[in-house]
Amino acid sequence: MSTTLPLLDPGRDAPGAGHPTTRPGILDVPPDVLRAWLAGRGQPPMRANQVRRQILANRATSFDAMSDLPKPLRADLAAAFAVFSTRVERHLHAPSDDTHKLVLRLADDRLIECVLIRDDGRATACVSTQVGCGMGCVFCASGLEGVVRNLTAGEIVEQLVRLRNLVGADPGRLTHIVVMGMGEPLANLDNLLDALAVAGDRTGLDIGQRHVTISTVGLPAKIRRLAEAGKQYHLAVSLHAPTDALRTRIVPTNTGTGVPAILDAADEFYARTGRQVTYEYVVLGGLNDDPTHATELARLLAGRKAHVNLIPWNEVDGLPYRRPADADLRHLIDTLRRAGVSVKVRKRKGAEIDAACGQLRRRAEAGLTTEDTEGTEGRQKAEENRV
Ligand code: SAH
Numbered sequence: 001m002s003t004t005l006p007l008l009d010p011g012r013d014a015p016g017a018g019h020p021t022t023r024p025g026i027l028d029v030p031p032d033v034l035r036a037w038l039a040g041r042g043q044p045p046m047r048a049n050q051v052r053r054q055i056l057a058n059r060a061t062s063f064d065a066m067s068d069l070p071k072p073l074r075a076d077l078a079a080a081f082a083v084f085s086t087r088v089e090r091h092l093h094a095p096s097d098d099t100h101k102l103v104l105r106l107a108d109d110r111l112i113e114c115v116l117i118r119d120d121g122r123a124t125a126c127v128s129t130q131v132g133c134g135m136g137c138v139f140c141a142s143g144l145e146g147v148v149r150n151l152t153a154g155e156i157v158e159q160l161v162r163l164r165n166l167v168g169a170d171p172g173r174l175t176h177i178v179v180m181g182m183g184e185p186l187a188n189l190d191n192l193l194d195a196l197a198v199a200g201d202r203t204g205l206d207i208g209q210r211h212v213t214i215s216t217v218g219l220p221a222k223i224r225r226l227a228e229a230g231k232q233y234h235l236a237v238s239l240h241a242p243t244d245a246l247r248t249r250i251v252p253t254n255t256g257t258g259v260p261a262i263l264d265a266a267d268e269f270y271a272r273t274g275r276q277v278t279y280e281y282v283v284l285g286g287l288n289d290d291p292t293h294a295t296e297l298a299r300l301l302a303g304r305k306a307h308v309n310l311i312p313w314n315e316v317d318g319l320p321y322r323r324p325a326d327a328d329l330r331h332l333i334d335t336l337r338r339a340g341v342s343v344k345v346r347k348r349k350g351a352e353i354d355a356a357c358g359q360l361r362r363r364a365e366a367g368l369t370t371e372d373t374e375g376t377e378g379r380q381k382a383e384e385n386r387v
Contacts, residue, residue, distance in 0.1 A: 224268060309346055
């Protein structure tokens with residue numbers, strides 16, 4: 001399929017147009033600060049909620065469009081704040097499956113990515129939590145240059161709002177969130193929880209907790225903290241190997257943690273929340289997909305209330321790995337099923353727009369266009385978020 005894609009949002013949000021604003025994004029202004037600012041202009045505190053509702057529920061993208069606010073106030077707001085602190089650097093759409101991908105430029109000029117995935121009447125947002133990633137998984141594009149910083153709660157919410165604004169009449173709203181973009185979500189847990197609380201607000205995006213999946217490299221203390229938060233979020237743990245020796249080669253942070261401690265924390269998460277844990281397993285041809293690995297993985301997870309998501313590796317420019325052979329993937333599936341472990345292979349989506357998180361951002365930074373990178377494929381991760 002051709003990768004000569006329409007670049008949407010030309011004009012105001014066109015690449016190279018520079019960053020729009022140094023004004024603070026209103027979604028990151030604490031409510032009490034906004035109320036004090038409003039009070040200084042003789043405005044009642046409820047105006048703060050009106051502004052948020054306009055952005056989160058009514059799809060307002062400018063203060064001027066907030067028709068329930070007095071005109072002079074709209075102008076004052078526009079002079080002091082920005083509705084969005086990010087700018088759309090690129091907007092790609094894959095007509096084959098209606099996947100949208102946004103590369104957003106942050107106020108400090110960094111780039112992040114987020115994706116809207118359409119499937120079975122669902123509209124799933126895949127969002128980033130950090131600029132880059134500090135976990136260093138050897139096969140992943142996002143961690144190649146390390147982590148730069150955590151995203152703010154407002155920057156996470158902005159990804160959701162911008163993607164929701166692309167959802168048409170059916171279903172008209174975002175239905176699911178997968179926190180599987182760039183970064184390690186549990187390394188930015190406070191901001192993530194703040195953002196997800198906003199996402200769950202009935203008067204705003206109204207996304208139920210059970211429709212949210214958080215994917216982690218496996219940080220046991222943070223998994224416990226997430227369990228203690230008393231939410232119904234779904235947890236996905238990136239296991240990628242059944243033994244410490246192999247996992248440490250693939251996931252460097254494993255040195256300080258180890259598979260047993262991760263499984264213990266995940267078991268506790270299940271005991272505390274009643275939510276079944278998903279184990280993600282990126283299948284790297286010739287590295288973690290031989291029959292011994294299949295048997296070890298089945299033994300490790302049998303008897304646990306676990307679900308496995310097999311993710312055939314998606315090529316990343318310059319990395320020396322390969323996708324698994326069909327027979328090896330089949331053997332993994334069969335071995336797990338025979339052991340009573342539920343398993344799915346993650347579907348690919350948005351292949352022609354290179355949906356593998358981190359790759360588009362890297363290319364944008366290197367000044368390459370999608371046309372230069374014809375033939376690359378993307379990965380997709382809405383699939384396991386079945387509830
Ligand atoms: N830091 C979190 C979120 C990462 S993205 C985590 O480690 O889970 C979500 C999933 O995509 C992870 O399982 C990650 O290992 C996987 N992934 C990253 N790069 C990939 C690639 N090139 N091909 C297939 N899966 C990949």
